[in-house]
Amino acid sequence: MKQTISFNINSHIRRFTKGVAHQTLYQYSQAVSPHIAAEGNVLSYDLDRLQNAAKLSKQVISNERILKSVYDFASERASVGPGWLFIETAGGIHSPGPSGTTQADLYAALRCPVVLVGDWKLGGISSTISAFESLKIRGYDVESIVLFDDAKYGNADYLKDYFKQRHGLSVTALPMPPLRDNASSKEKDETSMLKYYLETSQTNAVQDTLNRLNNRHNARVKALENMAADAHQKIWYPFTQQQLLQTKDIVAIDSACGNHFQTLVAESTTLPNAKSLLQPSFDGSASWWTQGLGHGNSSLTLAAAYAAGRYGHVMFAGMIHEPALKLATLILDSFRNPRLSRVFFSDNGSTGMEVAVKMALRAARIRYGWSPDTKIDILGLKGSYHGDTIGTMDCSEPNIYNEKVEWYEGKGVWLDYPQIQCVAGEWQVQVPCEIEADHNQSFSHLSDIFNLGQRISRGDHKSYETYINSALRKYLDKGRKFGALILEPVVLGAGGMTLVDPLFQQTLVRVVRQNASLFGAVESSGFPDDDRTWQGLPVVFDEVFTGIYRLGRSTAASFLDSHPDISVHAKLLTGGLVPLCVTLASECIFDSFASEEKSDALLHGHSYTAHAVGCQVAIESLNQLQRMEKTGDWNWAKSNGWMQVDNSIHASLPQSPPQVWSIWPLSLVQWISLQTNRVAGVWALGSVLAIHLHAADGSGYTSSAAEGLRKRLLSGAEIGPGVSWNVHSRVLGNVLYIMGSQQTMEREVGEISDLLRAALKG
């Protein structure tokens, strides 16, 4: 990318480079910023390969169209055979393109290696270094810096040292071209220019630079091709039976942009004409449920870099810094739970849940006056999952994830629950036989199931109450002590991606709170009896996965209209960039640790507690997500069958039920549910689509029923001559899920839907 443009490049190249194929894709007639030129000036625009470029005025060109034309030209050249291909941009690296987007952002998706044309003039050291940094923070690899040699300013000398020392990068200084002599003939001018080009192109500087670019390219391709084999030898993968993992199954990611990875096309690809090295691969697990605002989001990058520059990481115990305090305030304000007043920071959902458990058990033990060696259980739901550390594993019933872990010891009681699925076009609440309900209930809309007020007025909750009460009494009568009710509100994630009837969870919270005397005798009367004080059991909501807009709303608790006493949030908290977790608690829980004894404190804290980078990124993420909600960025999805966006149908109800919608169109969900030969049920909420398949080998984590479907999505489709695209999805036993980010676009959803329909039919 070069810093200035001052003459007609097209004709210049034509004149001096005989036999070199070149094409000017876009050119404005005036040397001003393209966004100005596009508004009022003449554009010579030969996307359609006209020899005499079409003259268009007021031509604003979309980013997609620009990228497409670059891509098309590159593909055409590639078909000719190997060789050099340079894409030259106009203006500085942050000069706006014809759409208004600055070029550094516009071309980031291409991730071409960059030759940065530095500035030899006064101030050029500064502008060259800054330009380099703006490229670098967008993930560009600057492979070479080229500028004119100038004795007076000496920019090249300084920059050579600077980039070598700080970035191991070579700077090439080229001799100054001859001055244009307006007095002499055009012919003479051309001769001297030609001489300059001939001489310069044979210097070591130019040859070395070309060799270096060539070597770097080859090294990059080789590294990409070797990555999987190398990883197979060195990496111990999480949640992976590596004996079953072959090198060819490991996907090499070159980079990621927006909702897509850029991945190496496997040698074994089944698409007939795949020729390209890389392909876009839709990140259909939202990178393990974290991704919300797009890969390579430059606002998040800048937030991270700002905090790194301002603080690095700073010690948190006994200290405070702006990002941590701002984030704490923002979260407490925006989650709108009047119970929560305290923020504890940790590094991931698992550690955040360990903290929550420590908080809840202590609060219960103090309230009920139990001795320190009392065996205390938690109350939860079957199939729940709260993390991989052993303390949180102990919060789940024995299951595939934990039962082979030597120190695992389930410490709780787990109730069965009714779940929701769309089956053969109909929304069902499927009630397990333990609950003596009349029968499975059917609803025409998912939002009717989430309209809890209406269902309570019909008495739908009564059978739940009866079941919960009798189950509780059974365990309590045996002398079991409970220290917490722990729930993943609305969706159980790792446990099998099941959608829980929110009425059941709401009822469970109410029963626990209304029957406090069941759980223990309150020894002290020093506990205020207001609606911020926990009753019965501390209620812990694990929103690590379900919170922060994953299901379309700021909190998953709001679907239940319940306020937990402790709430844990991670994953989307940083928009999908770095690990961070917050465990929120009520003042009443916090007070359980107050004492004159240092050792009564919550003695937990990781080194990077409330690290500034994570906090700053989280502030930026939450602000972006809240802005999207406010400005109606998801209206396209909401109106795809899920709801009337203006919400007027509910205006007459005394209490509006929560908005229930998904980026996955209702029509797609219903179509999938009708593929009854393969599909047992399906649901979608927020950015999650979960397809439960019939499993001959039984459902559960070890089932392989969904594996075939995953592979078909991974095979992908051709999107151009020799160019493929695919969807990276994940399975949990017989369940295949696809999870978009909060920035997934309607067009992307359409493409995935087509692929999915074909895969389910095929």
Add this chain to the structure above:
Amino acid sequence: MKQTISFNINSHIRRFTKGVAHQTLYQYSQAVSPHIAAEGNVLSYDLDRLQNAAKLSKQVISNERILKSVYDFASERASVGPGWLFIETAGGIHSPGPSGTTQADLYAALRCPVVLVGDWKLGGISSTISAFESLKIRGYDVESIVLFDDAKYGNADYLKDYFKQRHGLSVTALPMPPLRDNASSKEKDETSMLKYYLETSQTNAVQDTLNRLNNRHNARVKALENMAADAHQKIWYPFTQQQLLQTKDIVAIDSACGNHFQTLVAESTTLPNAKSLLQPSFDGSASWWTQGLGHGNSSLTLAAAYAAGRYGHVMFAGMIHEPALKLATLILDSFRNPRLSRVFFSDNGSTGMEVAVKMALRAARIRYGWSPDTKIDILGLKGSYHGDTIGTMDCSEPNIYNEKVEWYEGKGVWLDYPQIQCVAGEWQVQVPCEIEADHNQSFSHLSDIFNLGQRISRGDHKSYETYINSALRKYLDKGRKFGALILEPVVLGAGGMTLVDPLFQQTLVRVVRQNASLFGAVESSGFPDDDRTWQGLPVVFDEVFTGIYRLGRSTAASFLDSHPDISVHAKLLTGGLVPLCVTLASECIFDSFASEEKSDALLHGHSYTAHAVGCQVAIESLNQLQRMEKTGDWNWAKSNGWMQVDNSIHASLPQSPPQVWSIWPLSLVQWISLQTNRVAGVWALGSVLAIHLHAADGSGYTSSAAEGLRKRLLSGAEIGPGVSWNVHSRVLGNVLYIMGSQQTMEREVGEISDLLRAALKG
């Protein structure tokens, strides 16, 4: 900061701003980059406030001197009373200063709010945005952008929208100044310029800008002053008994640079003349043991931002990306442990140790054919500490950190051990009475204690062997089963900052490995009997704190000359920027999880496993630290009494003992040890200094013996009129430790030493 400088600012300001105090601190006579001017041209340099600036040639000025002169001028002006103070820099934001450092880096420590002078010319949109980004990623707050209004290029219009939308920032467009008319008289020219200044300064644009700067300044000060009170209400602090924490004790951190925080001076400061709002505060806990390469290290920032831009975070299971693979390779290569071949990523030391425990227990259970429900213990040392999650808490004997945690259940046997201290000028190995050694041993140099070969040849290890063998047999005879030997090599950190005799730990590892048959009967003969196969028990080294140069060497294991089968590294891994942990394992451990069953895999993995940002930062950190070691950056410290840097005294020994040194001078350590009325013992290694004080109330976490010393260091000292400086240190019961980064400078160590000596005397 402005983009270009083209005329004599000094005389210009003098002419047009009557009554405004101003001073040109540095000026070169030629409009070239200062680093060029400094080399060969005339500098007008009036640091000493000469009216007729001294003419110096070839004047290269150190960064410290420049900052000092800025600071002195600012202090002088502040003493006059409130008002505006602008510091104008010359050239672009990355133009090199007289020392060669670019100005954006040079002035970062001042962290002044910035008015960025944008560029109205062609290419100016790009250079203005890039300049903004280079400032932002160094933690500057750009409060305003000012540039000339120009109708042709329209930069101001574009930049107004851009910065408002993306950064909520105002851009002020000023009318173009009148062109200098060389034909007209100087007087006429001056009149027209004066008219321009008068008119422009009364425009809304200028007044609004000044108001905004004023409001932002006041808001910034107010926010700083309110932070502690706000945090006291909202934050749940780690490892803190908050009932004992008052608002006045919470330190507000404005920013951090190098080895210092910039903290709000407490109202309660005991220094008589403290007037400044902020003070530098030495980060003497290395921000909870993480800090290595300085706060606000721009190389680490760029590494983080590059990965954020290139990837964001990308899913790791079944995939591979360059930063993760490069880091894995770099670590396996540089730790030089032939046993280790696999890298498992997690988020912090605690989760990394949970992973290590899961690995070790499985390997032992499979090898020895124990049933899944066998109760398996670990073997460790008293006072060890491995993290805050419950699984790692269970690896420690009951102690202050864990015994009140409801689900804690110690699962192991913990041996007593000999520790090392400098007492009254003498290095002692203090042997507990359980070990029937002759007596405590004294050494003249710490390096003699670490010369294990020499000590073994003298038979020092024999009493250790006897003790370990008999202790093991006692528990094994009772039927206890062990699944791992877990050690923090050389230093037990959280357990009380004690230095362990490395000979004891080496002996323990050897005894465990040489007596494999003690631990179980090997059922299968399928285990290769080479030196990469674990013997006896999987040996786990928790180097979370002690590794990666914290103790002066790449690994703490190298002090023991022992190779663990599993090794855990975090904290310094990212140089002190973001959380990341690696658990390294041998192929033999890895193979224990191989099976046809998915559920036999190591089912552990956090969402942000191997997040690209952390991995890229870790690569940069390790490279920087290795470069420092190679180029002898620590020779100043090594030669401060610890060792002869050329190491020639050991050249004749058959096996050179490891280098033992600290950034804390040996003379300081010895002086401290002689304060026997207060000091029980002291040691220093790498960047750690640990002072064990006599404790009337008994040693241990709840002791308050060291609190007084900590407070005296926190009171600090005056370093200028009204300006104070202090040291933020941490205590563990009766132990006070000060931990520098790996970039702590000799000068800083000197300043802290002086303060420490005064505090210990006082």
